[in-house]
Amino acid sequence: DLVEKNGVWNLGTSEASEMAKLAETTYRDVNIALANQFAIFAEGANIDIVKVIAASNSQPYSHIHQPGIAVGGHCIPIYPRFYLWNDPLATVVRSAREANAAMPAHAVKLLAESLGDLADKNVVVLGVSYRGGVKESAFSGVFGTVAALLSRGAVVHVHDPMYTDKEISALGFQPYALGSPIDAVILQADHAEYKSLSKKDFPGVQAVVDGRRIFAPGNFEGIPFRNIGQGDIRS
CATH class of the missing domain: 3.40.50.720 (NAD(P)-binding Rossmann-like Domain)
Structure with a gap:
């Protein structure tokens, strides 16, 4: 079911390939940060955010991740910082990383x-x-x-x-x-x-x-x- 033969994408340059990796991991960090901000609001509103996310994700274009106490591991907390080093004006990425680090x-x-x-x-x-x-x-x-x-x-x-x-x-x-x-x-x-x-x-x-x-x-x-x-x- 792979879109590309053997799952290998030829993006033409190593820079494009590197950005693909950073984009994928940074997207997940930003997505989790959004879920965490929704979660904090839900706490004050006496709403269960897990049920809200399940309902939202019943829409085929919604893919909200789950909130939680922390984002860890070698990839998700780190790769957004690699991206920010190259793009320091990426305010959405920076704010997301700060939001997750505060959990x-x-x-x-x-x-x-x-x-x-x-x-x-x-x-x-x-x-x-x-x-x-x-x-x-x-x-x-x-x-x-x-x-x-x-x-x-x-x-x-x-x-x-x-x-x-x-x-x-x-x-x-x-x-x-x-x-x-x-x-x-x-x-x-x-x-x-x-x-x-x-x-x-x-x-x-x-x-x-x-x-x-x-x-x-x-x-x-x-x-x-x-x-x-x-x-x-x-x-």
Whole structure:
């Protein structure tokens, strides 16, 4: 089903080929940024942005991506900067990159809205990986999320089923064991192992922010619960 034989496109010059790669990855970053801005508006309007995006994408020319706590990995956060180096006047690209980079701090803001002052609160960030099922921390949202929590005086712990405690410590984080007392939870990576977690796995938990929309809110009944792109759905 490839448009071009063997999937190879002859664009005539290496510069054109390089731009094709930058255009494809930059498009995804800009698309995600738009989804994230829609999500932030939806939170204040008490609208579920996931349902809105599903309805919008039923139109064949709409392809809105999903919002989330962070854009990570070697490609999507980086290639737009390569493009900006060549085209510094690309305001849409620059604004999109800034919007996505601000999402970890936004997730922490949601937590503070539920929990109040985060000073001296024990908070666990779930996920070192930049996305679920991949053991790769390059430009992961864990770094921005931890930094935003520390800036508010929180005591931060980190968990990831794909990393040993030694590996987590080597990244400068304090490892967390499921079942240990904790004040709050922020889900950063959508590992399959996290989908079935509940408040029983986090003794003493007082607030939850799901940055990837994989938790079942009912598993945290009675706990203030926030999703990216949705108002407070549990109190």
